[in-house]
Amino acid sequence: xxxxxxxxxxxxxxxxxxxxxxxxxxxxxxxxxxxxxxxxxxxxxxxxxxxxxxxxxxxxxxxxxxxxxxxxxxxxxxxxxxxxxxxxxxxxxxxxxxxxxxxxxxxxxxxxxxxxxxxxxxxxxxxxxxxxxxxxxxxxxxxxxxxxxxxxxxxxxxxxxxxxxxxxxxxxxxxxxxxxxxxxxxxxxxxxxxxxxxxxxxxxxxxxxxxxxxxxxxxxxxxxxxxxxxxxxxxxxxxxxxxxxxxxxxxxxxxxxxxxxxxxxxxxxxxxxxx
Ligand SMILES: NC(=O)CCC(=O)C(=O)O
Numbered sequence: 001x002x003x004x005x006x007x008x009x010x011x012x013x014x015x016x017x018x019x020x021x022x023x024x025x026x027x028x029x030x031x032x033x034x035x036x037x038x039x040x041x042x043x044x045x046x047x048x049x050x051x052x053x054x055x056x057x058x059x060x061x062x063x064x065x066x067x068x069x070x071x072x073x074x075x076x077x078x079x080x081x082x083x084x085x086x087x088x089x090x091x092x093x094x095x096x097x098x099x100x101x102x103x104x105x106x107x108x109x110x111x112x113x114x115x116x117x118x119x120x121x122x123x124x125x126x127x128x129x130x131x132x133x134x135x136x137x138x139x140x141x142x143x144x145x146x147x148x149x150x151x152x153x154x155x156x157x158x159x160x161x162x163x164x165x166x167x168x169x170x171x172x173x174x175x176x177x178x179x180x181x182x183x184x185x186x187x188x189x190x191x192x193x194x195x196x197x198x199x200x201x202x203x204x205x206x207x208x209x210x211x212x213x214x215x216x217x218x219x220x221x222x223x224x225x226x227x228x229x230x231x232x233x234x235x236x237x238x239x240x241x242x243x244x245x246x247x248x249x250x251x252x253x254x255x256x257x258x259x260x261x262x263x264x265x266x267x268x269x270x271x272x273x274x275x
């Protein structure tokens with residue numbers, strides 16, 4: 001299957017409306033891909049905490065509508081990155097807040113087929129844990145291969161989630177063969193981003209499609225280096241530090257083949273006795 005990873009760069013000057021139009025146009029140029037992936041919180045600004053309240057939208061709000069239309073126009077499945085979600089029905093979480101960091105996936109008809117609320121909140125006590133609720137539910141979606149190869153069973157996670165291997169093990173147990181991970185991961189820790197994505201691919205024998213942000217916004221330089229990593233640990237493609245689109249061909253037979261030839265997952269031994 002053909003996958004496009006759109007590593008967006010943005011600063012503070014562009015309005016949400018301008019950026020949404022620009023991103024929709026970029027998505028439309030990706031016709032011919034089976035899956036197109038955008039980064040975390042690209043419309044609200046990954047580190048622009050003070051703007052989140054005002055930029056929050058529902059899962060059928062203006063950003064989602066623009067992405068649904070772009071997916072349909074391009075005829076691609078679109079992982080539209082994440083939005084700051086404020087549910088239209090006034091829902092609040094257990095901490096009394098009404099915002100979530102929510103990823104949205106649209107199919108090639110523009111229908112919303114998956115939504116994932118980020119489980120692990122990032123921000124050193126500020127940002128997400130202060131302003132948002134945590135998700136508590138896995139989300140997986142099938143990505144068909146128009147060339148007739150096996151579909152991917154894509155599991156959704158977001159940025160800081162990458163540091164929590166137990167999430168990915170749970171996704172594997174739910175049938176995942178691919179991890180799709182949008183992010184706004186800063187340059188300061190880009191080495192962690194690269195290494196952890198490799199680790200998740202190798203330890204869980206999945207294809208990792210990791211789409212980061214580039215540019216500098218809200219005083220934070222983003223790390224870029226989006227990447228597509230195979231279960232073998234081989235890197236199919238890696239971006240630099242600026243705006244860039246990676247276009248890769250992934251044969252999903254690699255997952256079953258590699259799991260068969262090196263059956264690491266079958267050698268798991270749980271539960272352990274307590275010491
Ligand atoms: N937006 C994020 O989740 C950033 C995560 C990050 O910077 C880190 O884990 O390091």
